[in-house]
Amino acid sequence: MVRLEPRRQHSQSMVYLSPVLAILMTLVVGGIIFAFMGKNPLDALYTFFILPINNSYGLSELFVKATPLVIIAVGLAMGFRANVWNIGAEGQLTMGAIFGGGLALYFYDSESVFLLPAMFVLGALGGAFWGAIPALLRTRFNANEILTSLMLTYVATLFLSFLVHGPWRNPEGFNFPESRPFPDAGLLPVIYDGTRVHLGTAVAVLVVIAGWLLLSKSVIGFQLRVVGKAPQAARHVGFRQKRMIWFTLLLSGGLAGLAGLFEVAGPIGQLQPSISPGYGFTAIIVAFLGRLHPVGILFGGLIMALTYLGGELAQITLGLPNAVTGLFQGILLFFLLACDVLTKYRVRFGSIAAKGRTA
Amino acid sequence: MGVATVTSTTGDAGTEAIKGAGPAQLEVRGVTKAFPGCLANDDISFRIEPGEIHALLGENGAGKSTLVKIIYGVLQADQGELIWEGAPVTIQSPHDAREMGIGLVFQHFSLFETMTVLENIALAMNDVRDMDALRKQVEEVEKTYGLPLDPDRHVYTLSVGERQRIEIVRCLLQNPKLLILDEPTSVLTPQEVEKLFETLRRLADEGCAILYISHKLHEVKALCQKATVLRGGKVVGGCDPREETAKSMAEMMIGQKLTAPDRGESRTFGDVRLDVSNLSLLSDEQFGTHLKDINLEVRGGEIMGVAGVAGNGQNELFRALAGETEQEAAPDTIKIDGKSVAHFGPRRRRRLGATFVPEERNGHGAVPDMSLSENGFLTAFRRMALSAKGLIREMPTKSFADNIIKTFDVRTTGTGAEAGSLSGGNLQKFIVGREILQDPGVLVISQPTWGVDAGAASAIHQALLDLAAKGTAVLVISQDLDEIFAICDSVVVMAEGKMSKPRPMADVSIEEIGLLMGGLHDLEGDVTPANNLEVEGGRVGQA
Numbered sequence: 001m002v003r004l005e006p007r008r009q010h011s012q013s014m015v016y017l018s019p020v021l022a023i024l025m026t027l028v029v030g031g032i033i034f035a036f037m038g039k040n041p042l043d044a045l046y047t048f049f050i051l052p053i054n055n056s057y058g059l060s061e062l063f064v065k066a067t068p069l070v071i072i073a074v075g076l077a078m079g080f081r082a083n084v085w086n087i088g089a090e091g092q093l094t095m096g097a098i099f100g101g102g103l104a105l106y107f108y109d110s111e112s113v114f115l116l117p118a119m120f121v122l123g124a125l126g127g128a129f130w131g132a133i134p135a136l137l138r139t140r141f142n143a144n145e146i147l148t149s150l151m152l153t154y155v156a157t158l159f160l161s162f163l164v165h166g167p168w169r170n171p172e173g174f175n176f177p178e179s180r181p182f183p184d185a186g187l188l189p190v191i192y193d194g195t196r197v198h199l200g201t202a203v204a205v206l207v208v209i210a211g212w213l214l215l216s217k218s219v220i221g222f223q224l225r226v227v228g229k230a231p232q233a234a235r236h237v238g239f240r241q242k243r244m245i246w247f248t249l250l251l252s253g254g255l256a257g258l259a260g261l262f263e264v265a266g267p268i269g270q271l272q273p274s275i276s277p278g279y280g281f282t283a284i285i286v287a288f289l290g291r292l293h294p295v296g297i298l299f300g301g302l303i304m305a306l307t308y309l310g311g312e313l314a315q316i317t318l319g320l321p322n323a324v325t326g327l328f329q330g331i332l333l334f335f336l337l338a339c340d341v342l343t344k345y346r347v348r349f350g351s352i353a354a355k356g357r358t359a
Numbered sequence: 360m361g362v363a364t365v366t367s368t369t370g371d372a373g374t375e376a377i378k379g380a381g382p383a384q385l386e387v388r389g390v391t392k393a394f395p396g397c398l399a400n401d402d403i404s405f406r407i408e409p410g411e412i413h414a415l416l417g418e419n420g421a422g423k424s425t426l427v428k429i430i431y432g433v434l435q436a437d438q439g440e441l442i443w444e445g446a447p448v449t450i451q452s453p454h455d456a457r458e459m460g461i462g463l464v465f466q467h468f469s470l471f472e473t474m475t476v477l478e479n480i481a482l483a484m485n486d487v488r489d490m491d492a493l494r495k496q497v498e499e500v501e502k503t504y505g506l507p508l509d510p511d512r513h514v515y516t517l518s519v520g521e522r523q524r525i526e527i528v529r530c531l532l533q534n535p536k537l538l539i540l541d542e543p544t545s546v547l548t549p550q551e552v553e554k555l556f557e558t559l560r561r562l563a564d565e566g567c568a569i570l571y572i573s574h575k576l577h578e579v580k581a582l583c584q585k586a587t588v589l590r591g592g593k594v595v596g597g598c599d600p601r602e603e604t605a606k607s608m609a610e611m612m613i614g615q616k617l618t619a620p621d622r623g624e625s626r627t628f629g630d631v632r633l634d635v636s637n638l639s640l641l642s643d644e645q646f647g648t649h650l651k652d653i654n655l656e657v658r659g660g661e662i663m664g665v666a667g668v669a670g671n672g673q674n675e676l677f678r679a680l681a682g683e684t685e686q687e688a689a690p691d692t693i694k695i696d697g698k699s700v701a702h703f704g705p706r707r708r709r710r711l712g713a714t715f716v717p718e719e720r721n722g723h724g725a726v727p728d729m730s731l732s733e734n735g736f737l738t739a740f741r742r743m744a745l746s747a748k749g750l751i752r753e754m755p756t757k758s759f760a761d762n763i764i765k766t767f768d769v770r771t772t773g774t775g776a777e778a779g780s781l782s783g784g785n786l787q788k789f790i791v792g793r794e795i796l797q798d799p800g801v802l803v804i805s806q807p808t809w810g811v812d813a814g815a816a817s818a819i820h821q822a823l824l825d826l827a828a829k830g831t832a833v834l835v836i837s838q839d840l841d842e843i844f845a846i847c848d849s850v851v852v853m854a855e856g857k858m859s860k861p862r863p864m865a866d867v868s869i870e871e872i873g874l875l876m877g878g879l880h881d882l883e884g885d886v887t888p889a890n891n892l893e894v895e896g897g898r899v900g901q902a
Contacts, residue, residue, distance in 0.1 A: 219746045226737065230726040235683050236717055237738050238705030 004345040011343070018339035019289050019296075023303065026332045033327070039318055047317055048310035048328075058309065060195035064267060065305035068093070068259035068276070070204045070298055072283035074211040075252030077292040081215070082224040083231075084248045088134065088149025089256040090280025091156035092127035096257020097264040098160055099126025101271045104186030105168060105179055115185045119261055127257015128250045130156060135249035139242045145249065153280070161273045168271060179271035188266040200262030204301075207255065211294035224248065256280060277308060278326075285333045304329065382445030384409045384568040385430070385537055390439035392425055399425040401592040402439070407537065407585075412559060412569045414579040414600060416612055417589035418812050423572050426589070427539055430570075431463045432456040444536075462530030463539045468522050470514050472646060476525055477510035483529045500531045504558045515646050519668055520551040527558070538562065539570045544578055548668055549840075549873030556582050574612070575841075576605035590614055613813040622824060622846070629659030632832035633680075633713070633801045634694040640675065643685045648672035648856040650679060655851055655861060657801070657832035662823060663861065664847035665836040668876050672856035673836045674718070677805045680834070681715040682708050695801055710741055712800035716790055718809060718836075720783065724790045727779030731771065734778045735760035735793055742797045759796070767792035768818065784815030791819050795826050802826060805836040820846050840869060852876055 030048070031041035052058045072089045079086045086092075100123030107115055133152060137143035161177075170180045188198040215221040223239040224247075231241065263275050286304050290296030311325030383406040392400040400422045407413045417423045428434040430441065432450035440447050443459060450456050456463070470479050477494055484493070494510055501508055506524045514522060523543060530538055540559075544552045559582065563569055573579055579586060580600045588596045588611045596611050610616060638653040650672050657663045667673055678684045680693065688701040695711045705715070715738075717723040725734045736756045740746045745756045760774040767788045771781055778786055787808070794802060807823065808816035824846055827833050837843055843850055843864075850867060852859040852875035859875045 217750050219740065219749050219751060222733070222736065222751060225729070226726055229728060230722040232719070232723045233726050233737065236681060236705060236715070236723055238682065238707075238709075240704070 003348045004341070005348050007344060007346055014339075014343045015291065018343055019291070019300070019336060022289075022332060022335035022339050025335045026328065029331055029335075030328055037320065039320070044314065044318060044320075048314050048324075049306060051317075052306065052309035052313050057195060060192060060197045061309055062302060062305050063201050064196045064198070065308050066301040067198075067201045067204045067266075068263055068279040069283050069286045069304055070301035071200070071207050071259040071262070072252070072256045072280060073286035073290065073297045073301060074207050074294050075248075075255030076283055077287040077290070077294065077297060078211070078215065078221075078224060079248035079252050080228075080287060080292055082228040082244045082248050084245050085146045086131065086134070086149050086249055086252045087146050087284065088130070088151075088153045088280070089252065089283055090276060090278060091149070091153030092130040092253040092256035093260035093263070093276055093280045094153070094156040094160050095130040096123040096127035096254075096260035097271065097275050098156075098163065099123055099129075099257065100261035101179070101182070101264045102168070104182040104265065105271070107186070108180050108183055110183055111185050113185065115183070116188070116265070119186060119265060120258065123261025124254040124258045127260065128254035130257070131249040131251075131253020132246075135246045138245055138249075145245070149249075160271065160275070164271050164273055170270075177273055181270045182265060186265060187269060188262060196267050198262070198266040200259075200266055203258070203262070205298075208294045208298050211297075215294065220247065256283075282308075282329060285329055285336075288333070288336060304332075307332075381409075383407060383442065384411075384444065385570075386442035387426070387430070388440050388442060390426065390429060390436045390441070392422075392429060392434065392436050398592050400429070400436070403589070403592075403594050404439075405587040405594065405597065407568045407570060409536070409568050410563050410566045411585060412563050412571055412583045414583035414586035415570060415572045415589065416574065416576075416579060416586050416608060418574060418612055421589040421612075422592040423589055424541065425592075427463070427541055427570075427572065430456070431461060431539065457533055460534065460536035461539065462533060462535035462537070463541070464523065464526045464530060464543055465541060468526055470522055470525060472515040473513060475511050475513055476508055476517075479514060479525055480510075480529050480532070484532065496532055497528060500528055504531060504561060505554070506558060519670055520547050523547070523555075527555075531562075535567060537568045537570065539572070541572045542574075543571075544573065544575060548876040549869060550877055552578065576600075576608045579608070580605060588612055609813070615814075628661045628848075629830055631656045632659050632696050633657040633803070633834060634697070635680070636692055636694075638679060638688055638692040640679050640684060640688050641686060642672075642675050643678070648675055650675050651856045653858045655834075655858065657834050659800075659830045659832050660827050661849065662827045662833040662835060662847045664843035664850040664864075665834065665853055665858075666840060666843050666850055666872050666876060667838070667853035669838055671853045671876075673805065673838075673853055675856070676853065677715070677717060677803065677836055680713075680803045681705055681717070706741065709738065709797075712742075712798075714738065714794035714797050714799040714802050716794050716802070716804040716807065718805040720786050720790060721779060725778040725786060728777050730760075730775050731764065731769075731778060731781075731789060732757050732760040732774040734789070735763060735774075739793060739797050763789055763792040763796055766796065767822065782812075784811040787811050788815055788818060791822060795822055799826075799831055801832045801834070803834045803836070806839075807835060807837065808839070808842060816842075840872060843872075844869070 027045060031045055034041045034044035053062055072093065076086055076089055100119040103119050103122050104115065130152060131149070134145040134148040137148050138145045164179055165177045168179045170176070170178055173180070188200055190196065190198050191202060215224070223234070224244060227234040227239055227241055227244045234241065259279065260275065264271055268275060282304050286297055286300040289300035289303065290298070307325050307328045311322055311328070314320040314324055315322050386406040388404050390400050390403045391398070403422070403426060415423050415426070425434065429436050430450070432452045432455050441450065442448070448459070450459070453463075471482070477490065477497065480497060481490065481493055497510055500506070506528055508521060508524050508528065514525070543555060547555065559569055559571075571579065571583055580603070583600045586598050586600045586608070587594055588598070588608070590612060595614065598608065598611070600608065633656070635653055635655045638650055640650040642649050648671055653676065655663065665673060665676065679688055682700070682703055682705040690701055691699045693699070693701045695708060695713050698711060700708050700711060721727045726737065736745050736751065739759060743755070743759055745752055745759060757774050763769065764771060764774065769781070769789045769792065770785050778789070781789065791804070791807065804823070807819050811819065820842070823833055823835065835843065835847060847864050849861050849863050850872065851861045852872055854876055
């Protein structure tokens with residue numbers, strides 16, 4: 001019989017080492033998979049993880065991809081800390097893009113400098129609105145937010161699809177299911193010429209700093225942590241769980257909405273049926289890879305962004321299917337969770353009596 | 360005290376053993392058991408004769424439970440052996456232990472609430488084919504040993520004492536030769552304790568050996584013929600409890616002199632600071648106890664004790680006073696310094712000067728994997744102004760925690776230590792200190808010294824007395840009557856969610872409290888208090 005036994009003391013350094021370990025094991029297993037697919041593992045890994053970023057343009061693309069991941073993951077981490085499991089960031093991202101992007105389409109010939117800030121606000125509001133629905137269902141009817149937020153993702157995606165196929169389709173777009181391109185006043189300025197690195201990347205850095213301040217220096221961040229770690233203690237001192245549910249779902253929804261807006265007002269420049277290669281879901285992995293800590297999330301976001309770039313390149317140069325990206329992300333999450341389990345527990349073989357003897 | 364007595368008593372035990380006629384029922388020889396980071400049992404030896412009631416004494420963490428688990432086959436010793444009726448044995452599992460004739464009554468019951476008594480008994484038997492035969496057996500055991508119990512009642516309707524009877528009947532059905540009871544009386548009223556003792560004495564007369572684990576010394580003195588005292592995993596002595604005083608045994612247990620708490624001169628009380636009137640509240644929990652028409656007044660400078668057997672509404676009362684309940688109490692039922700707080704949450708009550716210490720330390724009173732600094736902040740950030748503009752003020756927070764650690768002698772590596780890394784006693788000192796240093800007008804504290812070593816317990820008692828002397832109203836909810844008698848000025852008793860009228864400590868006897876704990880205060884109106892014990896006693900006899 002195999003059992004897991006809680007460790008009396010878990011090493012603090014292992015908490016931070018486990019992501020590193022997980023990444024290494026992902027590379028090993030990834031190499032083995034490449035070998036089975038008939039590719040030279042070292043070449044493939046090189047193509048996947050080094051080639052995409054060995055020039056300055058590639059590096060800039062890394063930041064472009066990491067931007068939404070980091071922004072979303074910081075928000076999600078706040079919720080995860082308080083045991084609020086928002087799985088629907090992808091939907092909130094989509095609603096943010098619809099709300100903010102809708103404004104740009106309404107003022108499609110505007111040149112106002114206020115358009116972009118207004119889009120920021122609306123994007124965040126759209127995401128927060130989509131996060132508010134699971135919050136309401138959870139606090140009112142005790143409906144599990146994992147399910148409701150996830151299901152709302154599909155509603156949001158289909159709603160976007162309806163809009164760009166129907167009412168918001170570009171009248172001059174040859175019937176392609178796409179909106180008009182946003183006006184220049186509704187596009188994020190590029191902050192480094194010759195790349196696609198936009199204002200959103202700078203915002204992502206600010207979000208990380210603000211998230212860190214909120215979590216470790218503020219009273220509300222303290223409340224979040226107490227609610228997550230010891231719900232009964234939170235009740236004892238009057239930190240209300242419902243308030244935390246609302247706060248974290250609105251915050252993570254709002255940040256996801258902002259990230260969605262940055263995508264459509266940045267690299268994409270219009271609304272189209274697909275605006276995200278699953279950033280909202282990948283951000284969940286980023287949040288855990290970063291130990292639910294904003295600074296860790298910054299690194300986690302860069303690593304996960306690399307899997308997107310590597311996947312694209314592997315598709316082009318090695319002819320591997322794009323699913324390899326998802327595969328790598330999945331393997332990484334698997335090893336990460338496994339490392340975490342083994343940090344907290346030790347594996348015991350044999351019966352209880354045997355354990356008594358070995359202890 | 361100590362060394363001389365210890366050696367002489369072990370000497371006695373030794374000679375007695377040689378004198379003993381046949382082989383011992385059980386002899387423990389040199390049992391050693393180590394866990395990562397602690398030596399739970401260190402070379403433990405003692406013997407129990409058939410028909411002997413043998414006490415195993417020791418504080419929390421002395422190694423009693425580990426030893427019991429080894430005897431019952433739950434754990435295996437690293438070294439040493441067990442001799443059963445003269446022959447060495449290995450006990451691989453509780454199943455083996457039961458086959459040999461060892462019965463164990465656990466401290467915490469393992470019963471299914473929604474099943475009947477008989478079904479619960481059947482579940483614990485190794486093989487049951489005929490329920491009717493089992494019912495007959497059960498009824499016979501109940502009659503022989505005076506353990507009244509209706510086999511068809513559902514467990515959730517039973518009192519804790521009755522639940523314990525199920526466990527005992529379970530053991531007796533297997534005709535044990537050695538019965539182990541682990542802290543059996545912590546949940547019983549004094550009268551129930553006396554009944555249990557009668558049963559145990561009868562069993563011993565029939566030749567059953569009994570290993571009685573407790574830290575309640577009065578009981579050990581009343582019941583046991585021999586005692587083995589453990590401290591820090593070692594046998595530090597043996598004695599005949601009948602020839603010792605409770606104090607001498609306590610000092611043997613903790614290895615140092617005991618000092619009684621200093622109550623100061625007779626105290627004067629101020630205005631009513633905590634006022635509960637006609638408080639009725641449904642429990643948030645499925646099998647919880649509803650509060651029924653609770654009335655009490657605690658004046659400044661007064662320490663009032665709430666006695667009662669666990670599960671009679673004390674937890675619900677605590678939660679109602681702390682503002683943790685989901686339902687709101689009716690308006691004006693709870694007042695702090697004259698201000699109605701029934702509709703307030705915990706934070707507003709604390710702002711009015713009330714502080715609270717719950718029974719459970721880890722996860723209720725403190726967050727185990729947060730630092731002491733953060734745990735200090737947890738309840739004190741408003742009153743001690745540890746936050747400003749929504750941000751945590753690092754320096755004051757740290758120095759507040761530091762202050763608690765210094766003032767209350769909390770043994771720890773510093774303010775950065777996780778609360779969960781502290782021993783029970785030290786964490787309790789920290790939590791109590793945290794609330795006391797907030798200079799509360801009202802302090803409600805539940806089981807202040809539960810699972811706390813004697814040194815820490817006496818420090819906590821002294822701190823509560825000092826706090827009251829400064830004019831705070833203190834409400835102590837405790838199952839430990841000794842504690843209530845040691846520090847309280849007045850006492851109320853809870854039974855089945857109802858509360859007796861407050862009595863000054865000086866006018867009340869332990870027997871009387873025992874009767875109230877059994878739920879007799881419905882009759883209180885008929886009986887003039889204090890001098891009519893005989894009458895109440897008579898009623899119990901008839902009931």
